[in-house]
Amino acid sequence: MNFRNFPMVPRVIFGRGSFDQLEEIITSKRVDTSAPFIFLVDDIFENTDLEKRIPLNYNDKIIFVSAGTEPKTSQVDTLRDQITNEFDRLPSGVIGIGGGTLMDLAKAVAIMLTNPGSAVDYQGWDLVKVPALYHVGVPTISGTGAEVSRTTVLTGPEKKLGINSDYTPFDQVVLDPDLCAGVPLNQWFYTGMDCYIHCIESLTGTYLNAFSQSYGEKSLELCNEVFLNGVLPEETSRDKLMMASWHGGMSIAYSQVGVAHAMSYGLSYLLGTRHGVGNCIVFNHLEEFYPEGVKQFKKMVDRHGVEIPQGLCADLTDTEFDTMIRVSLGMAPLWENAIGKNWKQVITPKKLREMYEKM
Amino acid sequence: MNFRNFPMVPRVIFGRGSFDQLEEIITSKRVDTSAPFIFLVDDIFENTDLEKRIPLNYNDKIIFVSAGTEPKTSQVDTLRDQITNEFDRLPSGVIGIGGGTLMDLAKAVAIMLTNPGSAVDYQGWDLVKVPALYHVGVPTISGTGAEVSRTTVLTGPEKKLGINSDYTPFDQVVLDPDLCAGVPLNQWFYTGMDCYIHCIESLTGTYLNAFSQSYGEKSLELCNEVFLNGVLPEETSRDKLMMASWHGGMSIAYSQVGVAHAMSYGLSYLLGTRHGVGNCIVFNHLEEFYPEGVKQFKKMVDRHGVEIPQGLCADLTDTEFDTMIRVSLGMAPLWENAIGKNWKQVITPKKLREMYEKM
Numbered sequence: 001m002n003f004r005n006f007p008m009v010p011r012v013i014f015g016r017g018s019f020d021q022l023e024e025i026i027t028s029k030r031v032d033t034s035a036p037f038i039f040l041v042d043d044i045f046e047n048t049d050l051e052k053r054i055p056l057n058y059n060d061k062i063i064f065v066s067a068g069t070e071p072k073t074s075q076v077d078t079l080r081d082q083i084t085n086e087f088d089r090l091p092s093g094v095i096g097i098g099g100g101t102l103m104d105l106a107k108a109v110a111i112m113l114t115n116p117g118s119a120v121d122y123q124g125w126d127l128v129k130v131p132a133l134y135h136v137g138v139p140t141i142s143g144t145g146a147e148v149s150r151t152t153v154l155t156g157p158e159k160k161l162g163i164n165s166d167y168t169p170f171d172q173v174v175l176d177p178d179l180c181a182g183v184p185l186n187q188w189f190y191t192g193m194d195c196y197i198h199c200i201e202s203l204t205g206t207y208l209n210a211f212s213q214s215y216g217e218k219s220l221e222l223c224n225e226v227f228l229n230g231v232l233p234e235e236t237s238r239d240k241l242m243m244a245s246w247h248g249g250m251s252i253a254y255s256q257v258g259v260a261h262a263m264s265y266g267l268s269y270l271l272g273t274r275h276g277v278g279n280c281i282v283f284n285h286l287e288e289f290y291p292e293g294v295k296q297f298k299k300m301v302d303r304h305g306v307e308i309p310q311g312l313c314a315d316l317t318d319t320e321f322d323t324m325i326r327v328s329l330g331m332a333p334l335w336e337n338a339i340g341k342n343w344k345q346v347i348t349p350k351k352l353r354e355m356y357e358k359m
Numbered sequence: 360m361n362f363r364n365f366p367m368v369p370r371v372i373f374g375r376g377s378f379d380q381l382e383e384i385i386t387s388k389r390v391d392t393s394a395p396f397i398f399l400v401d402d403i404f405e406n407t408d409l410e411k412r413i414p415l416n417y418n419d420k421i422i423f424v425s426a427g428t429e430p431k432t433s434q435v436d437t438l439r440d441q442i443t444n445e446f447d448r449l450p451s452g453v454i455g456i457g458g459g460t461l462m463d464l465a466k467a468v469a470i471m472l473t474n475p476g477s478a479v480d481y482q483g484w485d486l487v488k489v490p491a492l493y494h495v496g497v498p499t500i501s502g503t504g505a506e507v508s509r510t511t512v513l514t515g516p517e518k519k520l521g522i523n524s525d526y527t528p529f530d531q532v533v534l535d536p537d538l539c540a541g542v543p544l545n546q547w548f549y550t551g552m553d554c555y556i557h558c559i560e561s562l563t564g565t566y567l568n569a570f571s572q573s574y575g576e577k578s579l580e581l582c583n584e585v586f587l588n589g590v591l592p593e594e595t596s597r598d599k600l601m602m603a604s605w606h607g608g609m610s611i612a613y614s615q616v617g618v619a620h621a622m623s624y625g626l627s628y629l630l631g632t633r634h635g636v637g638n639c640i641v642f643n644h645l646e647e648f649y650p651e652g653v654k655q656f657k658k659m660v661d662r663h664g665v666e667i668p669q670g671l672c673a674d675l676t677d678t679e680f681d682t683m684i685r686v687s688l689g690m691a692p693l694w695e696n697a698i699g700k701n702w703k704q705v706i707t708p709k710k711l712r713e714m715y716e717k718m
Contacts, residue, residue, distance in 0.1 A: 003374035005384060005531075010369040014570035014613065015362035025364060172364075175570070210598035211373035211534070214606060218577040239569035247573060254373065 006254055009137075009148055011172040014242075016235065019138065019176040023055030026093065029134050033058045035092040038083055040106050042067050042098030042140065050140075050179065054097070061086070067101040070268050070275060073119035073156040076105060080112040090114070093134035093171075099191060100144030100275060103137050107152040107168050110135035119163065120156045128165035137170040140179040142241040143191035143276065145198060145249025147173050153275070160269045160327060175246065177238040189227075189306045190276030192241055193297070195248040196223040197279050200293035201258030202251040205337040209255065216251035219244045227300040258338030259289045262331040263355065266324035271312060284308050285358050289338060313356050325352045365613055368496075368507055370531040373601075375594065378497065378535040382414030385452065385531075388493050392417045394451040397442055399465050401426045401457030401499065409499075409538070413456070420445070426460040429627055429634060432478040432515040435464060439471040449473070452493035452530075458550060459503030459512075459634060462496050466511040466527050469494035478522065479515045487524035496529040499538040501600040502550035502635065504557060504608025506532050512634070519628045519686060534605065536597040548586075548665045549635030551600055552656070554607040555582040556638050559652035560617030561610040564696040568614065575610035578603045586659040617697030618648045621690040622714065625683035630671060643667050644717050648697065672715050684711045 013021060026037055036059040043064040045051050054062060063079065083091060090113060096106025110132040112119055122128050137147045146152070150169050151162030162168075183191075199220040202212055222244035224230075226237050264278035273281070284301075287294045301308060313321070329335075329352065335343040372380060385396055395418045402423035404410050413421060422438065442450060449472060455465025469491040471478055481487050496506045505511070509528050510521030521527075542550075558579040561571055581603035583589075585596050623637040632640070643660075646653045660667060672680070688694075688711065694702040 001374065001376065003372050003377040003380060005370055005372040005380065008367050008369055008371060010367055011364055012367060013362050013364040015360065015568060017360065018362040021362060021364065177569070209374060210536070210595075210602050214577055214581060214599075214602040217580075218573055218606075221576075222573060236569075240573075243569050243573040247577075 004254065007150060007166045007169050009170050009173050012175060013173075014175040016176060016178045016239070018174055019053065019179060022095070022136075022138070022174055025172060025174070026055070026095070026136065029093055031090075031092045035089055036060045036087060037093050037095060038063060038091050038109075039095045039097060040065055040079070040102055040109065042102050045097065045140075050097075059087070065098075065102060065105060067099055069272060070155050070160075071101050071104045071108070071153070073123065073154045076108040076112055076119040076154060079105065079109050083109070083113065091133060093136065095136040095138065097138040097140060099139065099141040100146040100194070103139060103144065103146035104152040104154065106135055106137060107132070107170065108154060108163055111152075111163060111165070111167060119154060122163045122165070123154060123156055123159060123161040125164045126166070128163060128167045130167075132167045134171050136172040136174065138174045138176070138179065139242070139245070141183050141187065141191050142180055142238070142245040143193065143195040143248075145195060145245050145252060147175070148246055148249035149253055155269060159330060160265045161330075175242055177235070177242045180238045180242065181234075185304065186306060187276070189304050190274070190280055192223065192227060192244075193280050193283070193300070194276050195219060195241075195245045196227065196297065196300070197260050197283050198248040198252045198257060199223060200290050201260060201338065202255045204290060204293070205255055205258055206340050207255040207337045212251045212255035215247045215254070219248035219251055222247070224296075228296060228303065256333050256337035258334055259286055262328050262334040262338070263352070265331055266328035266356070267312065267359070269327040270320055270324045273312070277309065280308050281312060281359050285355065310359075313359050321353050321356060324356055325349050328352060363613065366509060366525045366528050368529050368532050371534060372532075373534040375537045375598070376535060377533055378412065378538060381454070381495075381497070381533055384533070385414070385454070385495065388452055390449075390451045394448055395419045395446060396452050396454060397422060397450045397468075398454045398456060399424055399438070399461055399468065401461050404456065404499075409456075418446070424457075424461060424464060426458055428631060429514050429519075430460050430463045430467070430512070432482065432513045435467040435471055435478040435513065438464065438468050442468070442472065450492060452495065454495040454497065456497040456499060458498065458500040459505040459553070462498060462503065462505035463511040463513065465494055465496060466491070466505075466529065467513060467522055470511075470522060470524070470526060478513060481522045481524070482513060482515055482518060482520040484523045485525070487522060487526045489526075491526045493530050495531040495533065497533045497535070497538065498601070498604070500542050500546065500550050501539055501597070501604040502552065502554040502607075504554060504604050504611060506534070507605055507608035508612055514628060518689060519624050534601055536594070536601045539597045539601065540593070544663065545665060546635070548663050549633070549639055551582065551586060551603075552639050552642070552659070553635050554578060554600075554604045555586065555656065555659070556619050556642050557607040557611045557616060558582060559649050560619060560697065561614045563649060563652070564614055564617055565699050566614040566696045571610045571614035574606045574613070578607035578610055581606070583655075587655060587662065615692050615696035617693055618645055621687050621693040621697070622711070624690055625687035625715070626671065626718070628686040629679055629683045632671070636668065639667050640671060640718050644714065669718075672718050680712050680715060683715055684708050687711060
């Protein structure tokens with residue numbers, strides 16, 4: 001057996017208000033005054049207090065990015081080109097501020113600033129050969145685990161697949177739960193459920209081990225406190241959900257996700273469905289695979305009065321179904337984790353089509 | 360408020376048998392064939408199968424070290440001198456294989472191979488200015504958390520105090536629970552209780568935050584499974600205790616230990632009491648500070664039929680008591696975490712003497 005030698009985020013700061021230490025943290029990493037820091041920031045923060053708190057110095061630059069669509073390989077290439085065209089030298093680093101989309105874009109742009117070609121060339125496992133530029137993750141919504149993961153999930157022309165590499169993880173993460181204040185209910189719920197689903201998929205998977213299990217169990221407890229049982233003050237709830245996301249990310253990093261993610265990738269690829277809501281749409285129909293997890297999930301949906309979209313696949317053509325099924329079946333490690341080595345006998349294209357048709 | 364920007368171990372591998380991947384892991388870190396890896400190994404492994412599995416190549420060297428006494432600054436200096444006298448150039452790295460003593464020695468020797476002077480000069484906070492040599496931790500007993508900590512606790516001529524620095528943490532940790540097979544009951548228990556006590560001290564401390572809490576709660580659950588409630592197969596128990604130690608170490612790293620550690624440092628300094636048993640001797644009498652924690656601890660002691668030594672301080676002189684009290688009161692952050700900012704009003708020399716007299 002070969003065990004993964006997992007690269008962890010080497011620096012983390014946690015605390016309400018810790019964002020204000022970002023300037024001090026990056027100052028020691030500035031190459032010189034003409035090598036800027038590039039802040040990739042979710043455009044919902046344009047003209048807000050958070051924008052004013054971003055520590056710009058010298059020729060540092062903020063690039064606002066919409067997180068309205070899933071991150072794309074072409075978007076990564078364009079951002080890289082924009083940066084290399086504007087500056088005649090490499091930046092000092094890239095700082096992502098936002099949710100999973102911004103986390104993934106920051107990781108991918110940091111990789112593509114030091115590696116030739118297109119982001120498409122690196123979708124897969126261990127294809128990155130040159131260390132990425134220094135990159136920092138500042139999550140402003142909790143659940144994706146992108147702040148600790150070894151991947152950056154991108155939709156390319158052919159596939160939705162991550163750049164999985166030892167150079168992908170952030171060099172530094174700033175966990176400031178206060179930045180998550182004001183997230184709209186639906187988004188808070190869908191993104192939080194990404195974490196919950198990570199836990200269920202990891203803890204019930206065939207790849208499980210004591211390392212993943214300990215992180216997954218703690219993350220699940222925290223999810224339950226936040227979404228199911230707890231009556232928590234808002235600040236406490238934000239603290240706990242940020243740690244749930246962190247531990248959930250660690251859990252899947254050392255095991256794998258499962259059926260919900262494999263199917264949700266198909267939805268996202270074809271319909272552009274956002275990852276968080278896509279997971280919920282799929283997971284809502286997975287009693288067969290995760291009976292207890294889905295039961296609790298439905299309770300959480302009820303408790304928070306969230307509507308899970310239905311009928312997305314009602315009017316799809318055969319060709320469209322086939323595309324979704326092809327993308328989903330391409331996620332072999334996810335299926336193997338969920339079902340076992342003989343997964344292809346269980347998850348046939350016909351079976352997948354029947355499942356998608358319900359969604 | 361200033362939050363700590365915590366350096367995490369950047370690489371970790373977990374799994375039964377993962378020790379066999381050590382060669383592959385360090386090969387990429389070898390500077391060249393004349394720069395050896397130095398393996399600092401607990402001498403209980405001399406002439407055992409584990410010794411044969413240590414991947415020696417070129418001029419790599421094993422140095423066996425007794426873990427019969429707490430690690431000392433003078434010992435670190437001697438090991439450093441031995442290495443620099445034998446080799447005319449810097450090693451490629453230092454690999455510690457053993458319990459907390461070997462972990463701390465490996466971290467300290469890696470620091471002292473690149474920093475001038477004596478280890479004494481670096482006891483304290485952030486006194487190390489030059490990055491340490493590449494260093495790897497391979498724990499063979501679980502509980503101390505030394506595999507993830509930012510310190511290396513050393514007894515010097517004046518004090519027992521860690522080298523706390525950003526350069527102290529290991530560059531790589533190999534978590535192979537199989538290496539913990541065969542640890543004698545008492546040692547297993549005392550070292551495991553180091554972890555349990557970390558959790559109690561962290562979770563009840565005034566420095567607690569959601570980051571520490573999540574790690575501490577998970578670690579405590581795992582300790583309870585292993586020592587209190589669980590009827591676990593031996594392999595599962597080893598897996599879980601290794602993760603308990605890991606999470607417990609993370610919990611105190613982002614908060615602090617408390618009364619048991621502060622007093623146990625005094626015992627160790629004066630009497631050379633080993634850290635694990637010293638913590639148990641002290642904690643056994645701390646109902647006043649940790650009522651629930653001590654109650655559960657006593658159940659664990661009973662369940663495993665372990666004898667906690669008594670009467671260590673029965674025949675001490677006034678001067679000896681004063682020495683212990685001076686060392687213990689020197690641990691200000693530990694007392695402040697346990698009691699609060701006004702701790703000096705509660706923990707007077709008289710109070711400490713009365714407490715030590717019971718032990």
